[in-house]
Amino acid sequence: MDKLNVEFKARIDNIDDMRARLLTLNPRLVGVDYQRDTYFQVPEGRLKLRHGGIEQSLIFYRRSNEAKTRESHVVYATVKDTEELGRVLEAALPVLGIVEKEREIYYVDDTKIHLDRVAGHGSFLEVEAPSAGEADRFFRFFALAPTAVEGRSYSDFALNPRIPVRNNLP
Secondary structure (H helix, E strand, C coil), X not given: CEEEEEEEEEEECCHHHHHHHHHCCCCEEEEEEEEEEEEECCXXXXXXXXXXXXXXXXXXXXXXXXXXXXXXXXXXXXXXXXXXXXXXXXXXXXXXEEEEEEEEEEEECCEEEEEEEECCCEEEEEEEECCHHHHHHHHHXXXXXXXXXXXXXXXXXXXXXXXXXXXXXX
């Protein structure tokens, strides 16, 4: 499936506060997923294989690394056996890194909202909206400071272990 998201990711200090704020919108909770994303070296963009209990997929995306709301062009496929596909991909492509996280997955209408605890790197709020207007609406709703916006992919954290660590998983 191909899709275009308008998204942002922000570093947050208190995931419980953000969840409480989000729950005032009566979102649809998809669930809590423990995910392991394996990132592969490709000529352009990013390719990751997601192993999770809720989401299991192969995802290719292109977006800027600017710390702002930005467009993300995504192509993905749902995968039934991520372990088997992982063996094939690892035989064919170099692995850039592996990122493990606990992700709460919510929807408010057509906007997907994640509350993430990324092992070794802290807590994040991620919004994937169908339009810039919707993304901006959620940025204001969560009262985020522009300095909280993270431009890097979680894969960049796997490549650079010196990125600041905050709010580690227990």
